[in-house]
Amino acid sequence: MLGGEVVKVAAGIRTHVRRGAKRPIDTLGSVSVWPWEPVRGELECSLTAAERVLALHFIDLPPAEKAQAIRDRWHRELEEAERGAGHRWDAAIARRFAHWSERLAVAVRDGDPRLAVPVQVLRVNDVAWVGIGAEVFFETGLAIKACSPVAHTQVLGYSAGCRCYLPRAEDYPDGGWDIDTRYAVPDLFFQAYSLPVALRPDSADRVTAAALALLEEIAG
Numbered sequence: 001m002l003g004g005e006v007v008k009v010a011a012g013i014r015t016h017v018r019r020g021a022k023r024p025i026d027t028l029g030s031v032s033v034w035p036w037e038p039v040r041g042e043l044e045c046s047l048t049a050a051e052r053v054l055a056l057h058f059i060d061l062p063p064a065e066k067a068q069a070i071r072d073r074w075h076r077e078l079e080e081a082e083r084g085a086g087h088r089w090d091a092a093i094a095r096r097f098a099h100w101s102e103r104l105a106v107a108v109r110d111g112d113p114r115l116a117v118p119v120q121v122l123r124v125n126d127v128a129w130v131g132i133g134a135e136v137f138f139e140t141g142l143a144i145k146a147c148s149p150v151a152h153t154q155v156l157g158y159s160a161g162c163r164c165y166l167p168r169a170e171d172y173p174d175g176g177w178d179i180d181t182r183y184a185v186p187d188l189f190f191q192a193y194s195l196p197v198a199l200r201p202d203s204a205d206r207v208t209a210a211a212l213a214l215l216e217e218i219a220g
Helices: 002-011 064-083 088-110 138-147 203-219
Strands: 017-019 023-025 028-033 036-038 047-057 114-124 127-132 152-156
Touching (some): 114 203, 138 152
Antiparallel strands (some): 023 028, 047 114, 114 127
């Protein structure tokens, strides 16, 4: 399916020829065609770009007492894992969660944290690329492509870095993300990225809206 999509898009992009004037086929005067004619001389190229950095919000932070208790617990588990003879993976997990617990404590202390996520667009004639500095779901990319005013639009995650995992609202666990629960899938990806808590469920929609606004801006 991926290969077929590549072939389809590639077949519709032509830079060495352009559509010529309509004319009848020599042997069939009643049938007309628009022949491809070689591009000669200087090529016409329109290059535009735009960028916006979104400040995404997090869900509610826990009370300071709970954040401190979480921090203390994970540091104890890290010490036990490093002293014990268990699998080294246990120590690696405890180390990651201990680092996250520090970030959580700082966020609670400072209050109202935000996460800056860049959204970039680049257009060359009828081809546009959208770069998002996060790990986005493919459905988010499809939503942007479906509403893009540029004929050929590709959406790229992990662009200008990767700051977070960016699920859609419907991908959140039932009842929202719980800070103390170890989910099987997804396994608390905000902790894997050392974010204090999960982003608000509308974050992916905000990124989608920003990408479409930038595409409208450069399409003009």
